[in-house]
Amino acid sequence: MKLSKILISGVRNISSAELAPSPALNLIIGENGSGKTSLLESIYILSTARSFRTVKIRNIVSSVEATVDKALIYGEITSGSSGVMEAQQGVEVSNKGKVRARRNGASVTNASILAHALPVQLINSDTFQLLEGSPKIRRQYMDWGLFHVEHDYVESWSRFNRALKQRNRLLRYGKLTGLEAQLKPWNEELAACAEQIHSLRMDHMSELAPKIESKFSQMCLVAGLDVSYRSGWDNEVTYGDYLANNFERDRVLGYTRDGPHRADLSIKLEGLQASERLSRGQSKMLVCALKLVQGDIVSDIRGYKTIYLVDDLPSELDAENRDVFLKQLKETKGQVFITAVDESFMIVDKDSSLTNAVFHVKQGVFSKVK
Ligand SMILES: Nc1ncnc2c1ncn2[C@@H]1O[C@H](COP(=O)(O)OP(=O)(O)O)[C@@H](O)[C@H]1O
Ligand SMILES: [Mg+2]
Incomplete structure (x- = not known):
């Protein structure tokens, strides 16, 4: 499964974002504290209705603007090859910690339904x-x-x-x-x-x-x-x-x-x-x-691809291992989101054939640069 569109509002420092990721490898570049992990966290919540950073899910709701009382994450899902949207999934988290999920317009009470439709594997420092x-x-x-x-x-x-x-x-x-x-x-x-x-x-x-x-x-x-x-x-x-x-x-x-x-x-x-x-x-x-x-x-x-979320790849793997791992990720033919502080680590990707989309993020604002 692949996300062809992601909408996020009120998640940590992301007040509002709309992303059209590539079905292959997406690179998210931004300084520390810019919102990279928050994007991965949003995708993870869309799949599991849980955060990998906190058990108190209400903590993800942006506390910057007093008017924001909930976080919303919405995704359009394709099965890959056709690019045609097959399903929509949305998760709403209130600042009281109430989580509500919807799939194709109907409310979902069992989070397994979300995860089955959108398998996600996370790789971050805790994974190690x-x-x-x-x-x-x-x-x-x-x-x-x-x-x-x-x-x-x-x-x-x-x-x-x-x-x-x-x-x-x-x-x-x-x-x-x-x-x-x-x-x-x-x-x-x-x-x-x-x-x-x-x-x-x-x-x-x-x-x-x-x-x-x-x-x-x-x-x-x-x-x-x-x-x-x-x-x-x-x-x-x-x-x-x-x-x-x-x-x-x-x-x-x-x-x-x-x-x-x-x-x-x-x-x-x-x-x-x-x-x-x-x-x-x-x-x-x-x-x-x-x-x-x-x-x-x-x-x-199951016949459909897992989405990989890889947080801060360069600080976890050295150049040689990164190269090997990136190629393996590419071979999965699934959708991948990789975050990094700067792009220089992609030096291994000399002909830039590995990355399909690059986003820059600054203070919670995402812009697509490739
Ligand atoms: N509930 C919240 N409301 C507003 N801002 C938050 C909240 N939680 C965390 N932040 C801020 O969001 C920013 C983005 O964090 P993060 O996604 O971890 O950045 P990165 O992964 O790019 O280093 C941080 O500056 C953090 O202080
Ligand atoms: Mg981070």
């Missing part, structure tokens, strides 16, 4: 935590693909989490007598969901892993990466049995220690954690490879 950060970040990475390609997944995952909350509440506050019996229905629900989540994750990762390994070796000429999925419990036994066998431990702890909520990805090279074995630059390229492969899978299975 993927290898070294907590397992939660890697679960989110894995789940992004499942969310887009397996529509049952979200349902199983939210059912699992609801049941987990109930089980944990009982473990923590329930009376000891009869506790096992009280846990039984929740154990059954958890077991059913866990098996489904596990099997979908396993299939997804067995498809993803070899692609990540080959993408990374192509990008960095480093072979032998080993990506594997960890279920989050000792899955020699079913999750139902596992919960029953470990009841006493969980009771003492007061929560359900293991399960799909503890799943992880192991990314190793020559037996060591990849992040310990690779240089900083190579680690970052590995994260880029991970992101590219997720986007590719969505395009292959």
